[in-house]
Amino acid sequence: MSQFDQVSVVKQANIYFDGKVTSRTVKFADGTRKTLGIMLPGEYEFGTDQKEVMEILAGELTVQLPGSEEWISISGTGEFTVPANAKFKLKVTQVADYVCSYLDA
Amino acid sequence: MSQFDQVSVVKQANIYFDGKVTSRTVKFADGTRKTLGIMLPGEYEFGTDQKEVMEILAGELTVQLPGSEEWISISGTGEFTVPANAKFKLKVTQVADYVCSYLDA
Numbered sequence: 001m002s003q004f005d006q007v008s009v010v011k012q013a014n015i016y017f018d019g020k021v022t023s024r025t026v027k028f029a030d031g032t033r034k035t036l037g038i039m040l041p042g043e044y045e046f047g048t049d050q051k052e053v054m055e056i057l058a059g060e061l062t063v064q065l066p067g068s069e070e071w072i073s074i075s076g077t078g079e080f081t082v083p084a085n086a087k088f089k090l091k092v093t094q095v096a097d098y099v100c101s102y103l104d105a
Numbered sequence: 106m107s108q109f110d111q112v113s114v115v116k117q118a119n120i121y122f123d124g125k126v127t128s129r130t131v132k133f134a135d136g137t138r139k140t141l142g143i144m145l146p147g148e149y150e151f152g153t154d155q156k157e158v159m160e161i162l163a164g165e166l167t168v169q170l171p172g173s174e175e176w177i178s179i180s181g182t183g184e185f186t187v188p189a190n191a192k193f194k195l196k197v198t199q200v201a202d203y204v205c206s207y208l209d210a
Contacts, residue, residue: 002116004116006113008110008111009108010107011108011141011162012163013162015143015200018200022127022143027108038143057117058118
């Protein structure tokens with residue numbers, strides 16, 4: 001799927017880490033939402049409220065999931081899931097384009 | 106208007122200047138399109154194909170419009186129009202959130 005149809009897009013950007021991580025919120029008719037984001041090279045720690053599925057569309061990064069000592073590397077495309085109310089770390093080495101889906105389960 | 110409704114959003118980001126300028130394309134039912142973008146601090150030159158209306162939602166920048174020697178400064182919100190097939194320069198001093206509308210006229 002190259003585009004999301006019949007959605008609403010929030011005009012204002014979500015801006016984190018001085019703009020090194022930014023995203024736009026997309027709302028779907030079924031009440032769910034996703035963010036479309038960009039991460040510039042850097043090291044970040046994020047916290048989740050809901051369960052998140054991170055789909056990497058492009059870029060290069062490593063991710064350390066909650067409770068793990070290991071770093072998983074993704075170059076190009078990839079995906080990982082983070083449970084709700086958790087923290088995860090990212091080291092981005094090449095500009096990353098992503099879609100984050102927020103899930104209730 | 107805080108969000109765009111009943112639109113399509115292209116999943117893949119538009120990435121320029123090593124990710125310092127990025128945007129997402131939003132397509133409207135009437136066939137028009139806008140991009141929602143972020144510009145990090147830096148100096149940029151852009152070229153237009155269509156006429157563009159740039160609405161600045163947040164940030165701080167100066168812009169030099171085609172054929173002008175002057176720099177116009179925008180802090181917070183603002184708007185400027187660039188004709189088709191022209192070049193304009195921007196100096197962004199604080200992360201800028203923008204909506205660019207592409208017009209045929």
